[in-house]
Amino acid sequence: MTTSLSANRRDVNEVRPFRAPASLLEDLQAVLVDLIELHLQGKQAHWNLVGTNFRDVHLQLDSIVDSAREASDTIAERMRALDTVPDGRSDTVVATTTVPAIPPGRLGVAEAVEVITSRIYAVVGTVRAVHDDVDAADPSTADLLHAIVDDLEKAAWLLKSEIGTA
16 A cells, blocks of 8 residues: 655644643743853952862863753744743843852952852752752753753862862
């Protein structure tokens, strides 16, 4: 029995794009602002770092900044693909981030490690808090969140190992 390919094709009028629920877009916006805040705080710590092991931590902070910036871009572009407008303006980030503020001034290496590690875990907390709802609405988007959590938790482990003891 042979079936023609045309019998399996859908009519162009039947094809509908995925419509993301508002809750999915709100969850992604929450992740976006926290990633932007992590990027900014990582750079602040990078610029004001002092002390023993400066160079290693300085370079690690740059890597964390790059990861947070790349992840924020991934989330913002996913939001655009879902036909919404991401809001990464500084006033929006300040008003809506869940990441605690970074202290002003110079940071010793140990303090910077503690501060940035806790900020990474704050962002991971946001991602984990929205994950199940995102997964229920759109498993493809949840896959992006998995990768972000993996990258951030590895970065936190590497960073906090700079001041760990055996």
